[in-house]
Every structure is written in C-alpha cells, then in structure tokens.
Amino acid sequence: MSARPDTPMGTAPARAVADARRETAPAPATAKSVARRRWRRSRLWVGLLLLALAVGAFYAATATGEDRTPLGPRNAAPDGAMAVAQVLGHNGVQVSPVPTLDAALAALEEAEDGATLLLDDRDAILDADQLGLLARASGRTVLIQPGQAQLKPFTDRILPAGVVPDAAAPAGAGCDLPVAAQAPRAAASGLMYRADTGCYGQETGAGTAYGYAVDGTTTVLGSTDFLDNAHVLDHGHPALALWTLGAEPTLVWYKPGYSDLAVAEAPASPFELLPDWVGPATGWLFVAATAAMLWRGRRPGPLVEEPLPVVVPAAETAEGRARLYQDGRAVGAAVESLRSAALTRIATRLRLGPAATAEDIAATLETAGYRPGPALRRLLFPAHVRTEADLVAWAQDLHTLEKEIGIP
Template sequence: MSTMAEDKTLAPAPSPAGSAPESGRRRFRRWRFWLILVLLLAAAVLVRMLATPASDRDNLSPQNPAPNGAKAVAEVLRQQGTEVILTDTLPATREALDDGGTLLFHDANGYLDEEQLGRLADSAGQVILIEPGFRELRALAPDITAAGVVPEEGSPLAANCRTGNGGPPAADGFPAENGSITRGGLAYRGPVMCYSFSTGAQPAAAYAATADGSAVVLGAGHVLSNEQIVREANAALALNTLGQNDRLVWYRPSLADISIAEEPQSPLALLPSWVTPVALWLLAVGVLAMFWKGRRLGPLVEEPLPVVVRSAETAAGRARLYQDSKSLDRAAATLRAATLNRLAAELRLGAGARAAEVVDATARHLDRPAVELDALLRGFVPRTEAQLVDWAQNLQQLEEEVTDR
C-alpha cells in the first residue's frame, strides 16, 4: 500500500488538454503586428523589383548610364528636339521607320542574317551604321568597304573630309573641318572619308559615307560612349551625325531577332542516299562473319586459385634462406635499407633521401650525436648471427624512439 501511495504522489499530473495550442496562439497574437509588418515590407520590395526594369549594361546602349553606354548622347539629342526611338526587334524597327526618320543600326553581336538585313534595307532611308561587319556593309552600304582598325597611337584624327578625287564633298551634313576625335575603332573606305589616316597604301578613315550622305559608317563608335563623348570634338561628331533628322530610330538587335528554322533538319537527312543500304549490308556481313569466325567456347572449367601467402610468412621464409646460406651481408643490407626507408618516411624526407640525410634528420629529431647514429645505421657490419640479431634489435628500438618522439 505504501508503495502505491508513493507512486501516486511522485507521478506528475497530466497537463491540461489544449495548453500547448493556447500558448502558441498567445505567442502569435503577441508577434502578429511585427509579422504583418515584415510581410508588407517584403511584398513592397518584391513589387518594386518587378516594376523596375533591369539595368542595361551593354556597350553603346542608349539606356546605359555607365561609361561604356551611350545614354548621354541620346538625352542630349532629345533635349535638342530630336525624337529618339529605341527598338530591339526587326518588326518594331520597320514599323517605326514607316513614319520616316534616320536609322541608327548597331548589331555588335551579328544577330541579323542576310535575309533580315535585306528587309531592313528595304525599310530604311538614311542609315547610320556603327562599326558594321561585312554582311551589314553589303546589305546597307555596298559602296563602303572595311579597311581594318584605326591605330590608337598618335594624335587625334582631324575631320578633313575628302572624296575619292581628293576634293571636299559636295553634299552638306558632313563633319566640320575644325574638329578632331580620339583614335580607336574600325576603319573603312568609301566615296567620302573623314578622320582619315595613312595606312601605307590607300588611306582609310574612321568615318565613311556615300556621296549623297544616305549611308554613313561610323567606325569610331567609341565617340558615342559616355566616357569618350566629352573628349576632343567627339560630341560634335556624334550630335552632327545623329541629329540631322528630327526622328532617329536607334536599333540594337536582340536575341528575339535570331531566325530559327520552322522544322529542325535531322542529321540523317544530310547523308547521301547510298549510306543506308551500304550500312545495312555491312551489318549483315558483320553478323555472318561473327557466326563464321567466332570462337565457340566450351563449358566452364573450375580452376583452383593460386596459394595466398601472408607477408609475415614471406619475410620469415626469406630470413630462413639467409640463415641457411649464411648470407649475413645480404641480410644486413636488407635490414639497413628497410630501416632507412622507414625512418625517411617517418621524418617526411621523401623516397629519394640519401642515407646521410636520414642520419642527420634522425640525430636532430632525437637530439643524439650524429656520429653515434651514423655508426649504427651505416657503419656497423655484423660478423656473426648473434651480432646480426643484436643489431636488428637496436634498429627496431631506434625506430620506436623516432616514432614515439
């Protein structure tokens, strides 16, 4: 009875049902205001991130405020009354050109193919090309050819606009004679060339245009960048070239312009017609050859495995051979080499360490005279089996000291 009474007294009283949920609800009511505030702040940040367009960091992008962008010249053109329309797809560009204006085309990644460039040429009137390649020149400015790069060494390039016969251009709108630009970019040759330089053969220029100015190639695209626009007369060239019309369609092709075939062609369709029958014939010949020349294996034959000898037994057997043949020198050489190898490994000297190096390292490690250890490891030569046994025990004791130290 007393035991049962003690058990009843010591047993903890059961917790009332629902106490844990009640505690959780009280804790939630206490922190409810702060939780709602955090959720509202997170939602506001998410909405702001979704509503803010991603920053443009591409070279010569009119929306890029970084040093490599061209936002400064685009904003100045707008302030001067030029309507700057930014497009990044071919359909949007052709639609914008329906209302007239100058096309500024900069395809740094070569997204447009020849068919797309032909459609762009049909829609464009006056066109300005920024550092174009061969395909862009053939489609939009066939009278202008590429001529390499503009050397960056030397003084700024003066305008000095000249035609093919060396005279000034007849049409208006070309760069002023008193302006110079910084060097760099690509070089071109055309009916009208400005900012030219000597190449050792025919002159080339950072600015080339047709005789009537309907197509302009600006090889010095860097003059439009936010970093370079304030140097020399770069701003004058940029504003004079881009601001000749009240309307400028600035077209930079994007990944959306890449043309994809409607049905990707199978690689098998590219093979000649005779490949399939020849492959089937070779397969049949191979199968027949396997049946003809293939080895016909008989039933499996059990073969006993070789005897496995433990390393300890091998060492003991080798020792008995040395003992029977009285080969004290061979046994001593084996013990000496094995001891030196183990000491070198223990002292981290490497596999190629010499015996003298092992002796010196062991002496430093044990703080013992090197002469004593040299006599033990290198100089001692046992003459009897008893001396060999004592010497082997001394070597083992030395190894244990090095290991324990």
C-alpha cells in the first residue's frame, strides 16, 4: 500500500529538500560585512574628500596675507619695491597704493599739492580710453617698462627701441638731467627707448637707446632694477628712485589688475555673424526633418496582442543566432558553438560521460576505427577554420562524422 501525501512518509522527501536548501542557502549578511561592503564602495570618495580638506588646510596654514605683487610697494620679496616706498615715506612723500582705475583717478583728484602717478601696466590691461583718463588726470607721470600702447596717451616723443640683456654692464648717465648728478651710473638692462632726452644709453645701429627717458612731465623707466628690493642699492639706484618718485608730495602707485579690464557694453550675438540665408535654410530643414519623422514613424497597423509567455521554437532561435553570427562575420564564435554541441552529442553517443574532454573523444573514435588520429584531431580542434568557406567545409565534415557514428 502506498503512503498518502499527508502522512509522515509522504512529507519526508519534502522535508529533506527543505533541509538541503536551508543548508546550501547563503548565510545572512552581518552588520560587519555590510559595513565592509559599504566602505569598499565609498572609500574612493572619502579619500578624495580627505585630500581636498588637506589641500585646503595647507593653503590656509601657509597663507600669510603678504603682498606678492611684483614691484608692489608692500612686497618685501626681492621682486617687490617695499624698500623704495618706505624710504619715500620717511622723506615726507605720501605713498598711496591703489588697486583700481577708479581709485587711481580719485587719488589724483584729491591730491591738492600735486601728485606723481607711478603706472606699472606691463601686462597691458588698460585700453586706450582708460590710459587717456589717466593722462588727463595726472600731472607728473612715471611709466615702468611701457609698450607703444601705454606710451601713446602720455607722449609721442618716446618710442620703444628693443631689449638689452640682463648681463649688460651698467651705463653712465651721459645726460645733463638733474638725476645724472645724483646717480652717475645705473643698470642698462631691460627695455630701451628712443627719445630726445634720456640717460643711461646704449649705442645701437639706429642710434642711442636709453633706459631712462624723459619728455616733459612723463618719465619712462626701462628697468625694474631701479626700484626692486634686490637691486635698489646697486650703483646710483637709490638716488635715481628718490629723485624720480619723490618730486611731488603724493605718489599714487597704481598697478592695474584684471578687474580693470574693459568689457563691451553689449556683447555681439553669434547669430549676427551668420549669413542671411542661414535662417530660411534652417526653417526648411526643420520642416523636412518633421516630414521625414512623420513618414518613417507611422505605424503599419494596429498593435496585435500576444499572450505571454511567448514560446519560440528552438529552430527559430538557432537560425536567429546563426544569422547574427553571419552578419557579424563571427567565424570563431560559430566554430566554438558548433564544436561544443557536436562534442556533447558524440560523448553522449559513445557513453563517455559529461567529464570527457575532446582528447578523450578523439582517442575513443580512433580506437573504434572511425578515422585516423590526425584527421580526428584536425576535425575536433579546428584551429585552421578562419573564413566562412572554411567554416562551411568544416561543419559539413563534422556532420558527416556524426552520421558515421550514428547520431541522427
């Protein structure tokens, strides 16, 4: 008599299956494993955050707030001019560093007893209009290594004349200006200028070029060595700096910054640069693209409902995969697929078991006398199949072997 399903004998297999599933089921994740997994996922972002914090802390700790502007009156570094500014202050000259054009104009206007404008626009930040404002507002002006654009609003008698290397020997004054008696020698390196009146000249093929040029109330300094901390004590630089910058009670020290860059009132639209035919052509292309989408996107008919799940015959899937291999010219993938299926069928036919390798199958077929060993290994290890023609010939030969073995 057979046992009923609800008896202990009938429930024993089900209980055994449940016990086996319980034993093979993965253990539940612990809090430690979850934390470890989350740490592996987020450790990159945590590392980047810590790196950003370290960089920010380094800059916060090393930032001193000191002026590092080249030739700045508050810069104590070798390329600064703090020494000259302090000496001028001790001699009764009010040194007024200004950061913007508006501040410079205001400082020049407020100087009642006269002021000297020291303009250091070596980066060519100011445009012609801004330089014109300074030229009209200033009385006495000192320009540091100006170019042609910076010279034009102030004087038309001083012109650039090239560059002298830093290794050049100091030059004698060679002029009758009052500064020559106080500073008989000075550095001759830097930019040189041609002028009617100048000192510390160098002879060139086109005439004499000066490192210190004067035209009325405009003075041009061609070398920063006259003022910077590293060279201010060389030769006659101290007297030259005091004589040039200390002529008025106030010295407006102005180095333009990028905030002084002139910005156009209304930036030009890129569409204004396009030819007139672009607009109509764009509209026509839009209409054509819309018509093409309506034409290609129309439905051939109503949607047909199909019950799920969909059953696809095996022959259709095999044919679809074969067409994909053909379209992609995937000869290697097709060979591996056919070879694997054939070896499985041959091993089943010869009763070799699922653990049999291709070598085992070839040895068994050779022992049974189906084909010689080299021919079998060439067939079961198709390294020579590289083209579609080779694939067709090899597949037919493999199919013939299966027929010889007795595989339907």
